[in-house]
Structure formats: C-alpha cells, structure tokens
Amino acid sequence: MDIGLHELTDILSEAITKLDQWLLEKSQGDEGIQDVSKSIDMLEDVLIEEKLDRHSITIWTNIGVDNVSLGVLKPVWIGAFGKVGAALMNFTILIETKESRGFEAWIT
Numbered sequence: 001m002d003i004g005l006h007e008l009t010d011i012l013s014e015a016i017t018k019l020d021q022w023l024l025e026k027s028q029g030d031e032g033i034q035d036v037s038k039s040i041d042m043l044e045d046v047l048i049e050e051k052l053d054r055h056s057i058t059i060w061t062n063i064g065v066d067n068v069s070l071g072v073l074k075p076v077w078i079g080a081f082g083k084v085g086a087a088l089m090n091f092t093i094l095i096e097t098k099e100s101r102g103f104e105a106w107i108t
C-alpha cells in the first residue's frame with residue numbers, strides 16, 4: 001500500500017498525540033518518575049535488540065522549564081537526567097536559551 005506524505009503526516013500526528021497522552025498519564029502520581037524511567041529502559045532494550053540505525057532530535061521550546069519555582073530560588077540552568085547508554089546514542093536535544101535568543105544543543 002502506497003501512502004502519500006499527507007497521510008503519513010496524519011498517521012504520525014495521531015501516534016504522537018497518543019504517545020504524549022500516555023507519557024503524561026505515566027509521569028503523574030507517586031510512581032511517575034519510576035514509570036518514566038522504566039519506559040526509557042524498555043526503549044533502550046528495543047534499540048539494542050533491533051540494532052536500529054537512527055538519530056533522534058527533540059526541541060524543547062516554550063515549555064517553561066526555566067520558570068520552575070523551587071520556593072525562593074529559580075534554576076539557573078536546566079539539564080537532562082538519567083544514565084547514558086545505547087538509548088541516548090545519536091541523540092540531539094535543542095533547548096531554547098533563557099533569553100530566547102537561540103538554542104543550546106546537547107549532542108551524544
């Protein structure tokens with residue numbers, strides 16, 4: 001079955017919406033961070049087993065991570081967390097600078 005770019009865009013958009021909702025639900029509650037960590041570990045296992053040739057890119061913009069309130073203090077810099085492994089190889093994160101004048105790039 002041949003599909004066009006428009007149909008592919010619709011399929012990807014629907015899949016991303018479902019994944020976003022699932023991740024949002026998984027990340028809430030007392031066990032939220034553990035559930036997200038387990039999901040990342042599962043992704044890492046799949047990537048290792050399938051030996052996929054891929055490069056992942058994500059852009060963090062307009063999500064307000066620099067406006068997080070820690071009581072009296074505000075963060076000066078936001079960083080990624082977790083272990084470095086196969087799941088994070090060939091991965092690029094672009095984060096909007098605090099002044100919104102550009103992006104900081106994290107590349108593995």
